[in-house]
Amino acid sequence: MTVNRSPEDSRPHVVVVGGGLAGLAASARLADGGCRVTLLESRRRCGGRAASFEDPVAGGLVDACQHVAMGCCTNFIDLVSHAGLGDAIRRDRTLWFIGPEGHRSRCTPSAWLPAPLHLAPLLLGMRHFSWREKASLAWGMLRLARSVSSQQADAPTALEWLRHVGQPERVITLFWQPVIESALGESIDLVDVAAARKVVVDGFLAHRDAATLVVPTEPLGRLFGERFVEWLRQRGATVETSQAVTGIEWDREGRITGVTCGESRIAADAVVLAVPWKAAGRLAPDLVVSGDDHLAASPITAVHLWFDRQVIDLPHAVLVGRVSQWVFRGDEHDATDGGYCQVVISASRGLLGGDRRAVVDQVVGELRDVFPAAQHAVLREAKVVTDPTAVLSVRPGVDALRPAAVTARPNLVLAGDWTATGWPSTMEGAIRSGRMAAAAVGAVVGLPVPGVVADLPRTPLVRLVVGR
Ligand SMILES: Cc1cc2nc3c(=O)[nH]c(=O)nc-3n(C[C@H](O)[C@H](O)[C@H](O)COP(=O)(O)OP(=O)(O)OC[C@H]3O[C@@H](n4cnc5c(N)ncnc54)[C@H](O)[C@@H]3O)c2cc1C
Structure with a gap:
């Protein structure tokens, strides 16, 4: 594949490498800001870690791990709304906690x-x-x-x-x-x-x-991998999947001239590198330190359960004092049938010795303890999905190691939930990083590309209490 600069198109051409939320957010801002955008994603579908797989029981898509945002995630909400996809998120003000003795607390x-x-x-x-x-x-x-x-x-x-x-x-x-x-x-x-x-x-x-909990009501693979990509294309962006970028090229002055995908070369006026830190380190080793002793990742496990009937009578609940942390009923997605639910366990390093059968038994036992309908339900199928590099581990000192969007090479900027956004590694952090990167590219190519949207406003009382 070769994308040449078209002589009749004078817009600056920006190549965005990586179609996770950071790359998608950067592409949207750049297209809105007047750039010609080519987004290259190595997998078959965009969305990155916000991914879905084929439901083995009911067909359709199931999220590899349930993602939720919060009301404070202003850029996540703005991105989805701006693309006309506001119908694909739901807001829940109530958090349900289920205590160690099984008492339910409705917290609003x-x-x-x-x-x-x-x-x-x-x-x-x-x-x-x-x-x-x-x-x-x-x-x-x-x-x-x-x-x-x-x-x-x-x-x-x-x-x-x-x-x-x-x-x-x-x-x-x-x-x-x-x-x-x-x-x-x-x-x-x-x-x-x-x-x-x-x-x-x-x-x-x-x-x-x-x-307020902000819950996607569509599988992420459809929301970002299909609908958002379709919206991007309508705005004039070129989105290529199954295109792994294998190299970055620059001239003698150190300016980036383009990227390579195997044998193909794509010329660019600027590049947004929106890939995880290890991939960024391989593509730009002079800019990104990616050794294991530098940035560390934390794993998250999702336990997918298909019962023969609905066992969870709440939309979601936090199970405290147990191995299971959050349970989601999963009826958000039209593809899943009534008996599907998902249990999410964060920081799941060494979870029950890595024994998947033991994880399923433990989680099912806990659900049977607190949801009466689970006691007699038959488990038809179970799947344990662990992403060992789910999020950046925000340990003491990590913020000093997270690189800014702007790099030593003027027309190459970084994006990704691991870059210095001031936010943890989340959908909001990824989207902020993409928008920050887009604004930085705008400054390089001379276009006023907008960046992040503001946080929720704080009242004087909040400022007094919080202190800064
Ligand atoms: C199990 C799990 C649960 C999570 N739960 C939540 C949650 O509840 N709420 C929340 O806010 N966040 C959650 N997160 C975090 C959230 O998914 C990430 O922070 C966010 O999706 C990261 O987006 P990104 O674009 O920075 O990176 P990625 O999603 O990793 O995207 C990078 C993209 O670059 C592509 N790529 C890599 N190399 C190349 C190359 N050479 N050429 C082209 N493309 C390339 C990859 O295929 C990928 O699509 C969770 C993550 C996981 C894994």
Whole structure:
């Protein structure tokens, strides 16, 4: 394949390498900003880690792992809405927690109390905590919001910090651990306390809508791999799948001149490298350090279960004090039949010794403990999917290692959830990175390409409580 600059098209040609959310977001901004865009994705379908597979039982697509965003993910919501795909996400204000004894807590932030007081009903609703524990939790959230972290390699982990400020072990195990591990995809004894602070401030305290769960109602493979790509093409972008970029070319001045895909060469005025850090390190070893001792990844496991009937009577629930962390009913997707559900386990390193049968038995046993309908249901099919490099491990000091979009080569910019966005490795982080990269390319090619959209606004009371 060769994409030549067309003589009658004077728009700058930007090649985006990688069709994950970062590359898709960059392409959208660049096309909107007046660039000619060619997006090259090595797999058969765009979407990257936000991926789906063929449902072996009911047909159609099932997400390799259920993804959720939150109300604070302004760029995720904006990207989907801007592409006219707002019908493919649902907002749930209620979080269900299921305590160790099986008590259900319906936790809904207030829609009318000013932030951060809107959290009062959510905290008060946690039936598995005593009044004293609820008060400790509220105090812990406030202290964390007002904490200052050095973000250095010797900064405390979230667990060290929580113990240091005297959070009760039950509150750590039954709130902090599931919430932080689900939000950051990494274990509470490894994450930087600054990352935990971001979860609490941006995801809970900052705004009445911050903690609203934003759930895709279509398989990600359709939402991003098909509908978003179709929208991009309608905006004039060229999207090529099954095209692995094998090299980047530059001239004597160090300016990028194009990329190669095997034997083919594609000329470019600028390149956005939107691939995971190891792939970026292979393609641009002078710009990206990608050794294992540099950036580390954290695994996430999804346990897919097909029962002979519906066993989950809630749309989703956080199971605290168990191996299973989140269960999703899975009836969002028209392809799955009524008996499908999915259990997500973040930071699943060494989960039950890597024994898949044991994982299924454990998870099914836990569902039978808390969902009466599961007790007599027959399990028809099970599949355990672990992505060992699901997210960047946000350990102390990692932010200093995450590269900015702008590199030493003027017309090559980086994107990806692992780059320096200030956000953890999430869909929101990936989309922000793509938009930041697009704006940086705009500055190089002389076009006003817009970047990220603003965070949810903070009231004076929030600023007073949060301290900055
Ligand atoms: C199991 C799991 C659960 C998750 N849960 C959540 C969640 O609930 N909420 C949330 O917000 N986030 C979640 N995430 C994280 C989220 O999926 C990622 O942060 C985001 O999708 C990363 O997007 P990206 O574009 O930066 O990278 P990627 O998605 O990795 O995209 C990079 C793309 O580059 C392509 N590529 C690589 N090399 C080449 C090459 N040489 N040429 C061309 N193309 C190439 C790859 O095929 C890939 O498509 C989860 C991730 C996983 C794996």
